[in-house]
Amino acid sequence: xxxxxxxxxxxxxxxxxxxxxxxxxxxxxxxxxxxxxxxxxxxxxxxxxxxxxxxxxxxxxxxxxxxxxxxxxxxxxxxxxxxxxxxxxxxxxxxxxxxxxxxxxxxxxxxxxxxxxxxxxxxxxxxxxxxxxxxxxxxxxxxxxxxxxxxxxxxxxxxxxxxxxxxxxxxxxxxxxxxxxxxxxxxxxxxxxxxxxxxxxxxxxxxxxxxxxxxxxxxxxxxxxxxxxxxxxxxxxxxxxxxxxxxxxxxxxxxxxxxxxxxxxxxxxxxxxxxxxxxxxxxxxxxxxxxxxxxxxxxxxxxxxxxxxxxxxxxxxxxxxxxxxxxxxxxxxxxxxxxxxxx
Ligand SMILES: Cc1cc2nc3c(=O)[nH]c(=O)nc-3n(C[C@H](O)[C@H](O)[C@H](O)COP(=O)(O)OP(=O)(O)OC[C@H]3O[C@@H](n4cnc5c(N)ncnc54)[C@H](O)[C@@H]3O)c2cc1C
Numbered sequence: 460x461x462x463x464x465x466x467x468x469x470x471x472x473x474x475x476x477x478x479x480x481x482x483x484x485x486x487x488x489x490x491x492x493x494x495x496x497x498x499x500x501x502x503x504x505x506x507x508x509x510x511x512x513x514x515x516x517x518x519x520x521x522x523x524x525x526x527x528x529x530x531x532x533x534x535x536x537x538x539x540x541x542x543x544x545x546x547x548x549x550x551x552x553x554x555x556x557x558x559x560x561x562x563x564x565x566x567x568x569x570x571x572x573x574x575x576x577x578x579x580x581x582x583x584x585x586x587x588x589x590x591x592x593x594x595x596x597x598x599x600x601x602x603x604x605x606x607x608x609x610x611x612x613x614x615x616x617x618x619x620x621x622x623x624x625x626x627x628x629x630x631x632x633x634x635x636x637x638x639x640x641x642x643x644x645x646x647x648x649x650x651x652x653x654x655x656x657x658x659x660x661x662x663x664x665x666x667x668x669x670x671x672x673x674x675x676x677x678x679x680x681x682x683x684x685x686x687x688x689x690x691x692x693x694x695x696x697x698x699x700x701x702x703x704x705x706x707x708x709x710x711x712x713x714x715x716x717x718x719x720x721x722x723x724x725x726x727x728x729x730x731x732x733x734x735x736x737x738x739x740x741x742x743x744x745x746x747x748x749x750x751x752x753x754x755x756x757x758x759x760x761x762x763x764x765x766x767x768x769x770x771x772x773x774x775x776x777x778x779x780x781x782x783x784x785x786x787x788x789x790x791x792x793x794x795x796x797x798x799x800x801x802x
Contacts, residue, residue: 463487477686480516484523509575517761543640547577564664565642577635588652592618596639686755727751740767
């Protein structure tokens with residue numbers, strides 16, 4: 460099958476913030492062969508795009524967007540596990556539904572996270588006490604330099620909170636083609652997260668799935684109705700001394716211990732304490748009910764979002780001396796840039 464190459468391609472429907480931007484070139488790839496072919500003359504500037512739910516196109520992108528749209532879910536089993544091999548272009552939430560419908564529970568806490576399966580390992584998606592690393596077996600990754608698919612074990616992926624090797628040393632060096640997922644046949648619900656512990660001791664997987672969806676729908680705006688990119692900022696991790704100074708001043712401040720003695724703070728709480736819910740710049744706003752979510756309220760421009768994100772970041776810094784970093788990726792005309800570097 461021929462890969463589809465388009466020029467000056469509208470991206471409005473390919474980013475959940477619904478920003479009006481175009482890509483100078485885009486390749487919609489359906490097979491590994493097409494990816495291999497593209498890699499023989501890889502453009503100098505490119506961005507790999509999944510579902511666009513963690514990507515903000517601040518302006519028209521002058522490079523090449525590469526969309527791996529590979530499809531397919533294969534299941535094998537051992538005595539203890541279901542083993543899934545899932546192509547990167549599959550939709551994540553549809554995978555969760557597929558597993559549930561076929562009596563392979565284990566993904567229900569990660570229901571309703573938008574985007575494609577190929578992006579799941581990038582920031583190690585997580586919600587309601589489960590993260591991708593918990594169910595990951597391997598990641599198949601096409602390396603541009605060797606033109607070969609390498610299989611990285613879970614350990615090799617270096618998963619951490621919203622982080623992996625793919626955001627660091629392997630960034631822009633290849634494309635995730637498929638993920639391997641392992642689901643225990645002896646299913647144990649994960650109910651530690653507040654809101655799920657009301658389900659009793661022995662809920663069914665469907666009950667957990669339904670509850671996660673109900674909580675998410677009550678808390679997060681639907682991007683199809685109010686365009687957004689989910690949590691805009693990562694929860695900041697601070698050292699013990701900073702935490703102790705802060706908690707003295709703000710005894711009600713939520714915080715979660717990390718393995719290394721550090722503490723993870725709730726970015727949403729910090730933003731809320733700055734009275735920023737509903738704050739807006741141009742068409743971009745902080746959601747009125749969920750401080751961690753920035754929304755495209757009224758035809759926001761990329762510049763509106765940058766200005767609002769900077770306002771939020773600086774206000775939190777001034778009040779708490781804590782740096783909050785965006786979870787979303789900013790793409791300007793020349794490619795991905797950190798918020799501090801955007802002109
Ligand atoms: C309403 C809403 C709720 C959300 N809730 C959560 C949540 O609960 N937990 C959570 O962790 N995230 C959440 N997110 C963020 C987002 O859904 C995830 O980060 C998701 O994995 C992004 O998938 P995507 O395909 O849309 O990625 P994109 O935005 O297309 O890409 C994200 C990054 O992955 C890279 N990438 C994508 N595909 C590939 C590939 N095949 N190979 C190599 N690199 C690739 C891109 O270059 C980019 O750097 C939410 C977003 C929204 C809009």
